[in-house]
Amino acid sequence: MKEGPDISHIAALIGDPARANILTALMDGRALTASELAEEAGVGLSTASGHLSKLAEAELIAPRKSGRHKYFNLADAEVAGVLESLMGLAARRGTTRVRTGPRDAQMQVARVCYNHLAGQLGVQMYSKLLAQGVLMEDGEDVALTASGRDFMTAFGIDLDALEKGRTRLCRSCLDWSERRTHLAGSLGRAMLTCMEQKGWMSRETGSRAIHVTKAGQVAFADMFGVD
């Protein structure tokens, strides 16, 4: 029949939607854990685990153990290149991904990313905080301004306590759905906790989706809404 390497095996690996999601999620170079990738892929943890071992066996991704977590990266630049070129093909063909899932619409609005707020509300809050001078961007970094400290204290956050922790106070995090940054770091986490305590939002168990209460919608729009 034909010579040449066996394309189909590798292509079939990329060809499963869940695995394609996993690979795409790894495209930005970050290392993600199995659980995070399961979320990204939209499948259960056990399913994702199976996918991950297949991908690792084919050396498309590289696992790395760290404590009780297992982090995954794309294996090398060549793999990233192949994915990139596949994306190019797919994009040109106009087959943009249609993502059907019941939780998806809600997730687009508000969801948990690690421990902080992501989704439309996340980026909205972030840009508002920038506009109000609470945060200040400096290249890839983001920092709290002097007046920002007052704002956060008034919001109900104990900055001193946060700064004792070893995680950075402010970090920016790229949002996959919005393609814009939102606030991460211990401050981002504290703000989400704070909004939960205020009764603005509540996390749904077993999902990354965040439910926003009626009162929360009003208060959030009042404080972070666009003018």
Add this chain to the structure above:
Amino acid sequence: MKEGPDISHIAALIGDPARANILTALMDGRALTASELAEEAGVGLSTASGHLSKLAEAELIAPRKSGRHKYFNLADAEVAGVLESLMGLAARRGTTRVRTGPRDAQMQVARVCYNHLAGQLGVQMYSKLLAQGVLMEDGEDVALTASGRDFMTAFGIDLDALEKGRTRLCRSCLDWSERRTHLAGSLGRAMLTCMEQKGWMSRETGSRAIHVTKAGQVAFADMFGVD
């Protein structure tokens, strides 16, 4: 979950063994009929027909009717590029398809790639042309030098005629088996034709393998051999 182009659909198309066989068979740029492709893929005609329409719908291949035959080509160079890079991945991973056919060894030495010479002889010739100053690389591009024009004319190639055509004179093409570049473009094509006319080589029908005559081996080594 994430936005972005839908990789998985296209990858899944390539991921089926029968379809992968079809695509690989088309890699050399020849147009093949549905029956021929069914044969290559090792499936029945009806099955192949289904595969072909899926591939065509995704614009990975381009159908062309001619009489009661239907010819298929790869849609464009981008598709070929994706397949090449997938082959590269698969080759590095060591998942070479075990195809111990008699022609395989020969293919490694010399074969047709879209109309020009590929395989060991292809890359050997290319690097020699570079070393002799006939060709000059400029980033990803490759061009014919002034002295190179004399060389080609002496070789028996009508450069003026080639330059009237709309395909680029010189292009470099990555070889999956050698993982090095060889000469493509209308010049690459003309050189192969020329060497056939000189009686150095002859294409075997129904295969990409190129047979090198005794006289051709001597002449080729004399002109393009390593010192």
Add this chain to the structure above:
DNA sequence: GGAATGCTTCGGTTACGATCGAACTATGAA
């Protein structure tokens, strides 16, 4: 130590799609 978290393995279900043969259409040859 126990509790909690992160991941893997196993068993059983389910669904999708690859496959074939047969019937059907279209084009060309005799």
Add this chain to the structure above:
DNA sequence: TTCATAGTTCGATCGTAACCGAAGCATTCC
């Protein structure tokens, strides 16, 4: 016209693999 070749469509069969939940390890936290 009739026959032959090339391809498509249809219906039915059959395997494979994706999926989940539950149970099992492993690691860290308290």
